[in-house]
Amino acid sequence: MRFRLVQTAIDTGTSRLELLDGGAGGYVSFEGWVRDHNEGRAVRRLEYEAFADLAVKEGDLIVSEALERFPIQHALCVHRTGELAIGELAVWVGVSSAHRGEAFAACRYIIDEVKHRVPIWKKEHYRDGDSGWVNCERCAAAPAHEHAHDVI
Amino acid sequence: MQLKIQYYAILREQAGRSEETIETLATTPADVFLQLHSRYGFTLDREQLKVAVNSEFSDWTRTLRSGDALVFIPPVAGG
Numbered sequence: 001m002r003f004r005l006v007q008t009a010i011d012t013g014t015s016r017l018e019l020l021d022g023g024a025g026g027y028v029s030f031e032g033w034v035r036d037h038n039e040g041r042a043v044r045r046l047e048y049e050a051f052a053d054l055a056v057k058e059g060d061l062i063v064s065e066a067l068e069r070f071p072i073q074h075a076l077c078v079h080r081t082g083e084l085a086i087g088e089l090a091v092w093v094g095v096s097s098a099h100r101g102e103a104f105a106a107c108r109y110i111i112d113e114v115k116h117r118v119p120i121w122k123k124e125h126y127r128d129g130d131s132g133w134v135n136c137e138r139c140a141a142a143p144a145h146e147h148a149h150d151v152i
Numbered sequence: 153m154q155l156k157i158q159y160y161a162i163l164r165e166q167a168g169r170s171e172e173t174i175e176t177l178a179t180t181p182a183d184v185f186l187q188l189h190s191r192y193g194f195t196l197d198r199e200q201l202k203v204a205v206n207s208e209f210s211d212w213t214r215t216l217r218s219g220d221a222l223v224f225i226p227p228v229a230g231g
Contacts, residue, residue, distance in 0.1 A: 048230070057208075115228075119160070
């Protein structure tokens with residue numbers, strides 16, 4: 001599978017080696033890190049949860065699409081699940097290609113599609129003790145939504 | 153018929169469980185969701201979700217068969 005879920009630290013060194021190819025003149029990677037703030041709130045840690053069966057299928061489909069759309073050699077995406085601390089690596093995308101332009105474009109395509117399509121969810125735990133599922137709390141917006149977090 | 157339902161993320165927390173087997177007269181994912189939405193008081197509406205049947209994305213009006221496994225998919229936030 002060219003999309004993988006892992007529960008421990010992503011080993012970018014080993015993943016990168018899988019992309020080596022005599023026909024490749026370059027390699028582009030993207031690392032998504034856990035940030036200490038989001039939309040004005042201080043974040044203490046994150047929790048990622050995946051619907052593994054479908055996440056791996058959809059992720060692999062996205063990488064296949066990138067391989068069809070762009071003249072690249074290899075591509076791979078690894079996503080972490082579970083509890084992550086600030087600064088930890090949440091997602092890694094690597095692409096090798098004969099020329100750099102296609103590698104940048106394919107890498108961008110993969111991370112953008114993964115964020116929009118793969119069934120992975122992120123729960124932010126804030127410094128103030130509150131917590132919430134990203135994209136799921138505010139959009140639940142009934143008029144009196146401010147206290148929707150109290151279900152947790 | 154019997155259906156297996158798996159819950160993730162905000163729906164898992166609101167349902168208070170990760171999975172269950174339900175007995176229902178509903179024949180489409182849309183009708184199953186209506187029943188569960190009412191039972192658990194989910195804050196997300198169907199329009200905000202996608203649905204998967206047997207680990208494949210599905211449309212809401214597909215005719216279900218006994219033993220199918222359903223997952224309602226809240227807005228995703230990977231990366």
